[in-house]
Amino acid sequence: MYKKNKFILLTALFTVFVFTITSMIKPVLVHANDNTSSTNAENSNQYSTFNLADIDVAVTVPNNLVTFTQNVTSNNSYLEKIGAEDVEQLRALMKVNNVYLEIIPKDEVIYEILVSGKEAPNNYINFNEMDKDTLESQFQHYVDTWANIANDSVTETITNSFIDTLNGTHYYVTDITSVANNEVTIYVRKYYTIMQGKAISFAIQTNQNELTQDMKNQLKEIVSTAEYKEIKKSWRDTPFYTEILSTVLSLLIPILILSLITYLTIRSSKRKKRM
Numbered sequence: 001m002y003k004k005n006k007f008i009l010l011t012a013l014f015t016v017f018v019f020t021i022t023s024m025i026k027p028v029l030v031h032a033n034d035n036t037s038s039t040n041a042e043n044s045n046q047y048s049t050f051n052l053a054d055i056d057v058a059v060t061v062p063n064n065l066v067t068f069t070q071n072v073t074s075n076n077s078y079l080e081k082i083g084a085e086d087v088e089q090l091r092a093l094m095k096v097n098n099v100y101l102e103i104i105p106k107d108e109v110i111y112e113i114l115v116s117g118k119e120a121p122n123n124y125i126n127f128n129e130m131d132k133d134t135l136e137s138q139f140q141h142y143v144d145t146w147a148n149i150a151n152d153s154v155t156e157t158i159t160n161s162f163i164d165t166l167n168g169t170h171y172y173v174t175d176i177t178s179v180a181n182n183e184v185t186i187y188v189r190k191y192y193t194i195m196q197g198k199a200i201s202f203a204i205q206t207n208q209n210e211l212t213q214d215m216k217n218q219l220k221e222i223v224s225t226a227e228y229k230e231i232k233k234s235w236r237d238t239p240f241y242t243e244i245l246s247t248v249l250s251l252l253i254p255i256l257i258l259s260l261i262t263y264l265t266i267r268s269s270k271r272k273k274r275m
Helices: 002-031 087-096 132-146 213-224 239-274
Strands: 047-052 057-062 065-068 099-105 112-119 148-150 154-166 169-180 185-195 198-206
Touching (some): 047 099, 057 065, 057 112, 057 213, 087 099, 132 154, 132 169, 154 213, 185 213
Antiparallel strands (some): 047 057, 065 099, 099 112, 112 198, 169 185, 185 198
């Protein structure tokens, strides 16, 4: 009876240990970001919140979408879906373009959502601190500046624009048609705001015939979750940490399981010999 109870205890302890380790590694493998949290227990299996410390914004994303941050690791199983053969190159591209979160569908990648940001221009204040006239005046200047862009690589045209307020935050919203020199047409909807001294953009883009209403609604849902607040950067929030952690733990778990199986097999053999 004692041996049976001891076996049950060892198994239970090992299960708790594996569960703890898996909980630690889950954000690294699934979301490529250890700085995530769930809004509440009821929604924990439906949504994940990404605390983007560099741009002081928290964004909540449905778990039926795939997400990449600047800490994406090489063992992320969805890298092929975005054509990323080299994870280092993906990290570099995200950094160069100030992209902190990339979101795609799990099945067919017919669109992508990019959350990007940088320090706001010195002559701009937070949109929520502007009066209505200033907000609209700055909006017109914003649209006029980006209305028509043409260079050797791309031609962009704003086809629609308006101001929207989501969850108490004002946004400049633009629909853009972008034609590259390879004649590929990209359709974009972008939400732009300045908060916490940061210029933040949420953009959805597709190379399909157009942006569908479902795509626009998906972007709007994500933008509506944005919380602008000071976020302290975790010492774990680095590519080196997440890469090493995911590699070590992915090797450690199988070894521990094999060790437990070997231990239990040996114990069982000894008991049989004694009998």
